Amino acid sequence: MILFNKFAHENIEVMNSLEEDELAKAIRTHSQAAKIISNYLSTSPDLLQKYPEISEVFREVNFGISHAQQVYDVKKQQRLRKNEQKKKAEETYWQYVQQERRKLRLRNGVPPLNSESCPVQFPIRATTNLSKTDSARGIYYYIDEIKGVEVYWCFASPEEAEADNFRRPKKTPPKQQPK
Numbered sequence: 291m292i293l294f295n296k297f298a299h300e301n302i303e304v305m306n307s308l309e310e311d312e313l314a315k316a317i318r319t320h321s322q323a324a325k326i327i328s329n330y331l332s333t334s335p336d337l338l339q340k341y342p343e344i345s346e347v348f349r350e351v352n353f354g355i356s357h358a359q360q361v362y363d364v365k366k367q368q369r370l371r372k373n374e375q376k377k378k379a380e381e382t383y384w385q386y387v388q389q390e391r392r393k394l395r396l397r398n399g400v401p402p403l404n405s406e407s408c409p410v411q412f413p414i415r416a417t418t419n420l421s422k423t424d425s426a427r428g429i430y431y432y433i434d435e436i437k438g439v440e441v442y443w444c445f446a447s448p449e450e451a452e453a454d455n456f457r458r459p460k461k462t463p464p465k466q467q468p469k
Contacts, residue, residue, distance in 0.1 A: 429457060
């Protein structure tokens with residue numbers, strides 16, 4: 291019985307470090323154990339008289355279920371809260387993008403991360419350093435072209451850039467040299 295108690299308490303310590311899906315599995319496993327013990331006790335009530343430690347085992351298993359459920363509930367709440375915060379941050383970002391698009395009269399793309407780089411999903415870098423006589427709004431570059439260009443806006447594809455009146459450079463820009 292001491293051995294089982296030690297095992298049960300070690301098991302509870304392990305539960306605290308489990309991921310949500312692993313905890314769900316632990317809850318199912320402990321519930322199956324409780325059901326097996328309960329079935330044996332209902333079909334053989336004299337077992338408790340012969341082996342009183344069975345009630346202690348049953349109590350430990352039920353405690354394991356309760357503890358695993360509590361830890362699972364906490365982790366689930368944390369995950370849901372984190373997902374909600376992520377969703378709100380994403381909504382706020384896209385509201386900002388829409389506001390910037392309206393302000394700049396653009397239909398596609400997103401603002402740059404800084405003056406030289408774009409988000410991974412929007413690798414096409416666009417600039418606005420054109421003369422007043424050029425009908426295009428600016429020039430767009432692929433990710434592997436010319437480093438150090440001041441980025442005005444970022445697009446997901448050349449088609450998006452062209453739809454917002456950006457064009458390719460008239461001379462083919464050099465590829466970036468590996469470092």
